Amino acid sequence: MWVRAEGVEAGTEAACFGRERRGKVAMSLIYIAGPYTAATEKTVKANVRRAEEFGQQVLAIGLIPVIPHKITSHWDTWGILTNWPHDAWLDQFCLPLLSRCDGALFIPGWDESKGARKEWDFCLTKRIPKYYTVQELELAAWPV
Secondary structure: OEEEOOOOOOOOHHHEEEEEEOOEEEOOEEEEEOOOOOOOHHHHHHHHHHHHHHHHHHHHOOOEEEOHHHHOOOHHHOHHHOOOOHHHHHHHHHHHHHHOOOEEEEOOOHHHOHHHHHHHHHHHHHOOOEEOOHHHHHHOOOOO
């Protein structure tokens, strides 16, 4: 059963936020995995926007999206972090964040991304469920 968030009008997307079981709301965290790095700033922005769009779809089905693209958007161009190696971002930020999630949604193009492939391997090793469409995610049996 969906639970209406307090103070939110019924029938809106924001009204469906979490699922109820025995009077409690369970919030499952879903990591959005997909390309970030690109040859141009325009493509990086498009990758961030795309991850955000998938995150919105995840939220609309009552799950909580964790979008690393948004959390650190363009930090790789910020002074002291410009020389951080790609693997440092993954090992010191993305993978610890992913380890706290209940599942991961691998969005189109993930298999062409070095980082997303490493996140896929991490999910396999840590037994974090992997999904490839929002519909598949919605049909999954989430603990509530």
